[in-house]
Amino acid sequence: MAANKCSLAAADAPSITHVVFDMDGLLLDTEKLYGEVQENILARYNKTFEWSLKAKMMGMKAIEAARLFVEETGLNGLLSPEEFLVEREDMLRTMFPACELMPGASRLIQHLHANGIPICVATSSHTRHFQLKTQKHGELFSLMHHIVRGDDPEVKQGKPSPDVFLVAAKRFEGGPVDPKKILVFEDAPAGVLAAKNAGMSAIMVPDPRLDSSYHETADQVISSLLDFNPSEWGLPPFDKPAS
Numbered sequence: 219m220a221a222n223k224c225s226l227a228a229a230d231a232p233s234i235t236h237v238v239f240d241m242d243g244l245l246l247d248t249e250k251l252y253g254e255v256q257e258n259i260l261a262r263y264n265k266t267f268e269w270s271l272k273a274k275m276m277g278m279k280a281i282e283a284a285r286l287f288v289e290e291t292g293l294n295g296l297l298s299p300e301e302f303l304v305e306r307e308d309m310l311r312t313m314f315p316a317c318e319l320m321p322g323a324s325r326l327i328q329h330l331h332a333n334g335i336p337i338c339v340a341t342s343s344h345t346r347h348f349q350l351k352t353q354k355h356g357e358l359f360s361l362m363h364h365i366v367r368g369d370d371p372e373v374k375q376g377k378p379s380p381d382v383f384l385v386a387a388k389r390f391e392g393g394p395v396d397p398k399k400i401l402v403f404e405d406a407p408a409g410v411l412a413a414k415n416a417g418m419s420a421i422m423v424p425d426p427r428l429d430s431s432y433h434e435t436a437d438q439v440i441s442s443l444l445d446f447n448p449s450e451w452g453l454p455p456f457d458k459p460a461s
């Protein structure tokens with residue numbers, strides 16, 4: 219869609235009826251935890267974790283991200299993707315339960331739910347991690363109509379394949395919902411691509427360190443969920459500005 223990246227002209231805005239949220243790095247501030255752990259692992263080999271690699275790993279299923287990590291950091295023969303996951307797991311398991319919400323996540327979820335807009339989560343995260351990450355956010359996640367996780371049997375391929383978003387569209391009441399009526403919020407390049415591959419509109423909320431060339435695929439880019447203007451997408455406006 220030829221839309222302005224900052225704001226959409228009313229005539230261009232597709233009529234959105236359903237909203238799908240990514241989770242890591244979008245609703246939950248968990249991407250920084252992956253980054254920290256991966257930096258620690260690489261430090262042992264006197265290597266640094268570059269943001270260019272982080273950009274590619276974000277949003278991928280764990281084993282796919284692990285293969286990429288080992289390959290691109292030159293750890294082949296020193297650390298297998300499976301060993302990397304075991305080592306990463308020990309650290310992540312203790313960090314996830316304390317994770318915080320991203321700014322504006324609670325406000326937006328509560329607003330859409332209160333206005334009867336069907337919402338769900340489509341994450342690459344598998345069930346065990348999902349449970350750890352949402353331990354203290356259960357009330358907010360209970361507002362989701364459904365949650366599709368990376369280890370769902372119907373999700374054959376991870377992002378950037380559209381699988382997780384198509385499964386999400388199918389599970390709404392009366393689904394499958396027409397992808398043109400679905401708005402996806404994503405932080406990761408692979409996730410934005412997956413949403414576009416599913417035929418949906420995608421708003422990117424990227425980490426400021428992400429190279430801006432990755433913004434191109436998104437229909438709109440905002441720096442925080444607090445900046446989202448629902449009216450531009452035919453969704454009910456907020457009663458008051460973000461504080």
Ligand SMILES: O=P(O)(O)OC[C@H](O)CO
Nearest residue numbers: 241242276277341342343
């Ligand atoms: O961003 P999500 O929610 O699809 O999850 C991604 C992985 O768990 C970590 O990059």
Ligand SMILES: [Mg+2]
Nearest residue numbers: 240242243405
């Ligand atoms: Mg994400």
